[in-house]
Amino acid sequence: MSVLEVNGFWWKYRSYVGAENPYTLKDLSFKVNKGEFFGIIGPSGAGKTTLCYALTGIIPHVFNVPYGKEREHIKGEIKLFGQTLTKVEAVKDEKTGKTTDKIVGMKQTAPRAGLLLQDPENQFLRMDLLHEISFGMEMLQLPESEIERRAKDALEVVGLGNLWPIADLVHPNDLSGGQKQRAAIASFIALRPELLVLDEPMSNLDPEGKLSIIQAIDRIRNDFDITIIVVEHNPEVIQKYADKVLALNNGQAIAYGTAEEVYSQQKLFEENGLYASDIARIGWQSGLTCKGRVPFTVDEMVEACECKPEPFLKDIEDYKPDETAEEIISIKNLDFSYEDGTQALKNVNFTIRKGEYLGLIGQNGAGKSTVSKVISGLYKKFQGEAKVMGQNLRDKKVIQKIPCYVGYVFQNPDSQIFMRKVYDEVAYGLKNLKVPQQEIDQRVNEALKSVGLLAKIEEDPMFLGKGEKRRLTVASILAMNPKIMIVDEPTTGQDFRMSEDIMTLLEDLNKSGTTILAITHDMTLVSEHTKRVIVMHEGTVLYDGSTRGFFANEDLLQKSGIIPPLAVRLSHAYMKKHPSSPCLLNAKEWTTALEKMDIK
Amino acid sequence: MSETDVKARASKKYVRTFIFSMRTGTPIEKLHVVTKVFMIVVLSTLTLYMFDIPVSRGGPDFIGLGLLLVLVFSLLAISRTAKYLVNSYLVLSIPVILAQFFWWLFFSESLPGAKMTFYLWPGFFPIGVSTLVFVGTFVLVYFKTRSITVSLAPAVLLWWFTIMPSVLAHSSLATWIKFPLGGTYSFSLPQWSAYIGFAKALGYAILIYTSFLFLLTTRDVEIGGALRQLRVSFRKAFFVMLMFRNLNTILLDYESIRMAQIARASSVIRSGILSRMKDLAYVSIPLVATMIRRSTEMGVALYARGFEASKGMTNYKETKRLSGVDYSIMALLIAFLIYEVILGHSITTLFGR
Numbered sequence: 001m002s003v004l005e006v007n008g009f010w011w012k013y014r015s016y017v018g019a020e021n022p023y024t025l026k027d028l029s030f031k032v033n034k035g036e037f038f039g040i041i042g043p044s045g046a047g048k049t050t051l052c053y054a055l056t057g058i059i060p061h062v063f064n065v066p067y068g069k070e071r072e073h074i075k076g077e078i079k080l081f082g083q084t085l086t087k088v089e090a091v092k093d094e095k096t097g098k099t100t101d102k103i104v105g106m107k108q109t110a111p112r113a114g115l116l117l118q119d120p121e122n123q124f125l126r127m128d129l130l131h132e133i134s135f136g137m138e139m140l141q142l143p144e145s146e147i148e149r150r151a152k153d154a155l156e157v158v159g160l161g162n163l164w165p166i167a168d169l170v171h172p173n174d175l176s177g178g179q180k181q182r183a184a185i186a187s188f189i190a191l192r193p194e195l196l197v198l199d200e201p202m203s204n205l206d207p208e209g210k211l212s213i214i215q216a217i218d219r220i221r222n223d224f225d226i227t228i229i230v231v232e233h234n235p236e237v238i239q240k241y242a243d244k245v246l247a248l249n250n251g252q253a254i255a256y257g258t259a260e261e262v263y264s265q266q267k268l269f270e271e272n273g274l275y276a277s278d279i280a281r282i283g284w285q286s287g288l289t290c291k292g293r294v295p296f297t298v299d300e301m302v303e304a305c306e307c308k309p310e311p312f313l314k315d316i317e318d319y320k321p322d323e324t325a326e327e328i329i330s331i332k333n334l335d336f337s338y339e340d341g342t343q344a345l346k347n348v349n350f351t352i353r354k355g356e357y358l359g360l361i362g363q364n365g366a367g368k369s370t371v372s373k374v375i376s377g378l379y380k381k382f383q384g385e386a387k388v389m390g391q392n393l394r395d396k397k398v399i400q401k402i403p404c405y406v407g408y409v410f411q412n413p414d415s416q417i418f419m420r421k422v423y424d425e426v427a428y429g430l431k432n433l434k435v436p437q438q439e440i441d442q443r444v445n446e447a448l449k450s451v452g453l454l455a456k457i458e459e460d461p462m463f464l465g466k467g468e469k470r471r472l473t474v475a476s477i478l479a480m481n482p483k484i485m486i487v488d489e490p491t492t493g494q495d496f497r498m499s500e501d502i503m504t505l506l507e508d509l510n511k512s513g514t515t516i517l518a519i520t521h522d523m524t525l526v527s528e529h530t531k532r533v534i535v536m537h538e539g540t541v542l543y544d545g546s547t548r549g550f551f552a553n554e555d556l557l558q559k560s561g562i563i564p565p566l567a568v569r570l571s572h573a574y575m576k577k578h579p580s581s582p583c584l585l586n587a588k589e590w591t592t593a594l595e596k597m598d599i600k
Numbered sequence: 601m602s603e604t605d606v607k608a609r610a611s612k613k614y615v616r617t618f619i620f621s622m623r624t625g626t627p628i629e630k631l632h633v634v635t636k637v638f639m640i641v642v643l644s645t646l647t648l649y650m651f652d653i654p655v656s657r658g659g660p661d662f663i664g665l666g667l668l669l670v671l672v673f674s675l676l677a678i679s680r681t682a683k684y685l686v687n688s689y690l691v692l693s694i695p696v697i698l699a700q701f702f703w704w705l706f707f708s709e710s711l712p713g714a715k716m717t718f719y720l721w722p723g724f725f726p727i728g729v730s731t732l733v734f735v736g737t738f739v740l741v742y743f744k745t746r747s748i749t750v751s752l753a754p755a756v757l758l759w760w761f762t763i764m765p766s767v768l769a770h771s772s773l774a775t776w777i778k779f780p781l782g783g784t785y786s787f788s789l790p791q792w793s794a795y796i797g798f799a800k801a802l803g804y805a806i807l808i809y810t811s812f813l814f815l816l817t818t819r820d821v822e823i824g825g826a827l828r829q830l831r832v833s834f835r836k837a838f839f840v841m842l843m844f845r846n847l848n849t850i851l852l853d854y855e856s857i858r859m860a861q862i863a864r865a866s867s868v869i870r871s872g873i874l875s876r877m878k879d880l881a882y883v884s885i886p887l888v889a890t891m892i893r894r895s896t897e898m899g900v901a902l903y904a905r906g907f908e909a910s911k912g913m914t915n916y917k918e919t920k921r922l923s924g925v926d927y928s929i930m931a932l933l934i935a936f937l938i939y940e941v942i943l944g945h946s947i948t949t950l951f952g953r
Contacts, residue, residue, distance in 0.1 A: 053900070062903050110906030122894050123901030127616060127820040127845050130917065136905035138914040147916045165605035168917065169624060171616040173852065187905070341613075378859050403865035414889050415853065416860035418882040428882075429864040462889065480865065 008076035039242035043495035114188035130167035154190035178209030207563035273497035278566035285591040325353040362536035377402030407482030413469035447479035467498035552583035623680035660799035664947035681816035704797030734759035825919035
């Protein structure tokens with residue numbers, strides 16, 4: 001039985017200024033059956049979030065259309081639970097006898113259908129977890145005892161049962177990233193929905209957090225027989241769990257079928273800039289197949305590799321830091337506690353030298369952001385020693401000058417763009433430093449050129465695309481010529497092409513001499529770009545050394561709670577059969593290795 | 601409640617309020633919001649009355665005001681919120697309170713026993729050579745230094761010396777037009793002025809810190825619950841609640857935006873007031889952008905949880921009953937109000953001043 005039917009659906013948002021908007025969704029048709037796990041994939045701006053809104057009635061009830069223009073904005077029909085959800089029909093007014101176009105269908109989809117947004121913080125409505133979970137049930141006017149029972153159950157189901165005794169005291173925003181997302185899921189589970197739509201529920205989470213969310217979603221699907229629709233970039237998740245996949249680009253369906261059917265189309269992924277798994281990329285590059293198609297899983301790939309003769313690629317040199325290079329950051333016995341008494345850093349030690357490109361990784365709450373805020377002079381009440389360019393961060397004068405040495409690119413571009421013109425935005429920091437006007441012009445031009453935004457110098461940053469805003473924030477730090485650039489989650493919320501774009505940019509900057517510290521949860525990115533990693537765990541440094549050394553050590557990986565990327569897991573599986581082979585880190589290394597094997 | 605539950609509750613020491621957070625388990629946390637609002641209203645009425653008692657009736661109730669201020673600070677201390685006030689708003693509120701004090705110190709000619717000590721103002725704003733001197737000096741120094749404070753000082757000094765000698769002030773050469781400023785002002789220091797000034801400063805401090813006490817110790821559920829008890833519709837109650845709740849979110853957003861600004865060297869070179877104000881204005885661009893995004897998504901979240909179609913709302917741990925403590929506090933406040941306002945007593949006179 002189909003829960004959802006979309007037939008030739010078109011939608012465009014109303015325009016409040018100037019020209020009409022183009023259609024965001026174009027002629028979409030598909031079905032979702034009861035109990036299915038339905039995946040939606042596509043690059044940024046493909047219309048994925050808009051589709052989620054349309055599937056839950058938010059379009060056209062929250063984002064409405066101008067009166068009398070219904071047919072221009074909506075075409076086709078969406079049916080939910082066998083009833084019309086959205087459709088434009090000519091309706092005859094009984095009083096006047098006139099026929100007018102009206103949107104017909106269900107006015108409210110809650111509680112039968114729920115929608116979970118990408119950023120759980122934005123959909124929290126209350127100041128305590130207990131009422132956050134119970135809010136929907138209160139709206140349904142369920143009895144108090146039933147609300148209490150369901151709220152408790154919901155927290156248990158998502159693995160937050162330990163918070164029940166203090167649920168009325170905890171502010172949802174104070175939970176960790178993964179907990180926030182689980183709390184948001186719990187608030188819908190408690191409503192006992194038949195359909196749950198989740199819009200990128202796992203971005204912003206560490207690999208283990210991602211895994212726990214997806215497992216929780218899969219568990220509730222089975223336990224409560226809920227139909228799940230998930231928008232997700234991560235190919236591993238979709239390939240493993242989704243029964244059906246819809247790929248979107250520019251509002252149109254570019255592929256629709258089972259995960260196997262969609263994920264074996266190499267051309268589709270390359271042309272549309274979609275995330276393909278490491279395994280698929282290795283398969284496509286090397287031409288290896290399994291069961292007549294590109295391998296999907298580690299096991300399938302190991303099996304496919306067996307057709308290749310040994311020996312394997314052996315001439316990989318491990319990374320050794322240049323001990324003679326200038327010390328940029330030096331941290332000794334660093335401790336840091338927050339005002340409420342939480343100790344965030346315990347005896348942290350490391351040195352960063354000029355020209356390095358390193359990753360700072362660890363689970364949510366491991367202390368990554370705290371340590372980087374200490375070295376950028378934003379957190380001042382620390383114990384121990386922290387030096388930047390040999391100058392002690394305890395000195396107030398040094399702290400004031402930190403922005404000249406340490407550039408911090410924050411995670412959310414929207415909260416760090418202060419000006420209404422791209423030029424002014426990049427010049428902002430330089431003006432604060434009282435750089436002469438002629439030099440400002442020159443530095444702004446250079447910075448914008450290196451991020452490819454020179455053509456947009458006169459534009460308003462508000463109207464730049466997501467990826468462009470990200471690059472602008474890099475440019476505005478770059479213009480200040482810092483000795484080290486700290487980039488917080490450079491690829492979060494970005495599609496495959498944008499991520500590649502920003503990573504290539506950082507690599508180019510590194511080659512031209514900028515030291516780069518990337519704080520990230522994206523292990524594929526770490527394995528492809530950084531040579532050294534500092535792994536944080538519960539406020540301490542668990543590992544500091546070569547990226548390969550870390551990913552090769554399964555004990556360390558387990559202890560840190562970090563799930564390595566597929567290419568590394570493939571190496572581990574391969575090494576079990578062929579102990580002499582090295583730990584290859586990414587698709588590129590694997591492809592090279594497989595090519596070399598052919599020569600042998 | 602099991603033993604582990606009790607332990608878990610005990611380990612959660614602070615709970616978020618509209619601004620910052622307060623300690624759990626304190627008597628303030630247990631107060632009903634109606635009592636808190638009642639307290640603000642009564643304390644404000646009392647304060648406004650106490651610092652305005654005419655000199656003929658013994659003057660402001662100085663000791664009474666002092667007691668009220670001690671009361672407010674004790675409540676802040678009990679709820680462990682005083683530290684947030686000290687870290688953030690105290691600095692902002694002190695100039696306001698001091699301004700009150702000095703205003704009353706100098707501009708209180710109507711008080712009995714006013715004694716002229718020195719002469720400041722000729723009673724008009726002169727437009728003429730003196731004004732040109734003021735504007736000219738300011739502009740010249742500003743172009744050199746780009747600092748308002750630095751250029752204001754020599755401008756005021758020069759202007760002062762060109763208009764103050766009475767000959768120049770009254771000569772048509774120095775002053776072409778006399779722009780009246782409401783009669784002759786005089787700087788006088790009657791015996792009451794410092795006393796009244798101090799009482800006024802105390803009074804405003806009470807008004808400011810009582811409002812902060814409310815924001816620092818109240819949560820959304822309290823406001824929503826109280827409005828429901830007052831028979832306000834659940835939709836209206838919810839929006840009032842959401843508005844207060846968002847204060848907390850805005851504060852968090854502001855902190856992260858300000859950090860991004862510091863990272864862009866906004867505090868590297870000590871700059872004038874104007875550039876600091878500009879920096880504050882720049883924060884509004886990302887802050888408003890963030891707020892717009894949040895409010896759109898909140899609308900979506902409300903719809904997704906069935907708020908739009910709902911006809912009512914279950915009262916699940918939303919309301920709180922007024923306790924004996926609440927009634928006692930209200931009774932005490934009323935008694936104090938009757939003592940001061942209706943019976944016209946003053947604690948200061950009680951101590952025999």
